[in-house]
Amino acid sequence: MMNFDSTSNMNKEAMDSMLTTVSAMTKGFQQITAEATEFSKKSYEDGSAAVEKLVSAKSLDKAIEIQxxxxxxxxxxxxxxxxxxSELYADLAKExxxxxxxxxxxxxx
Structure with missing residues (x-):
């Protein structure tokens, strides 16, 4: 009976550890996804603004400066x-x- 109880207890601890890990990974991946989405959005906006500036450039020197x-x-x-x-991924692995x-x-x- 002792072996069954100790095995059951070890299985419960392992399951709790696994669920905690999955929860931490889910939270970490959500942070990474949000960060990547925000970066992509900002990059697109910055690129669009640069193209608008290039189109309105009056000289080649100004266009080169903008670029x-x-x-x-x-x-x-x-x-x-x-x-x-990379810091977010490292934090995810630690958690x-x-x-x-x-x-x-x-x-x-």
């Missing part, structure tokens, strides 16, 4: 966004692993 500024800003924005996304840290510590003790 250069747009390229520089796009690159800086992309690097910042990539850093932010998803947390429930299993206790189980791993208990198994090695």
């Amino acid at each position: 250069t500024d747009f390229a520089k800003n796009s690159y800086e924005t992309f690097v910042a966004q990539a850093t932010k996304m 998803a692993y947390k429930p299993f840290e206790a189980a791993a510590a208990k198994a090695t003790a």
Whole structure:
């Protein structure tokens, strides 16, 4: 009877850990999706604004200046966004692993 109770208890703990992990992953993926959507929307708006400026440019020098500024800003924005996304993925992995840290510590003790 002791084996059944301890096995049942271990299964319950494993299921609780798994559900906590799934919940953390769902929350993390929602954050990542919202961030990616916002970045895409802003990138589209910035690109549209740059095209409008290019169309209204009066000289080749002004058009080159507009394009250069747009390229520089796009690159800086992309690097910042990539850093932010990598942080979100790292946080997701940490949160998803947390429930299993206790189980791993208990198994090695």
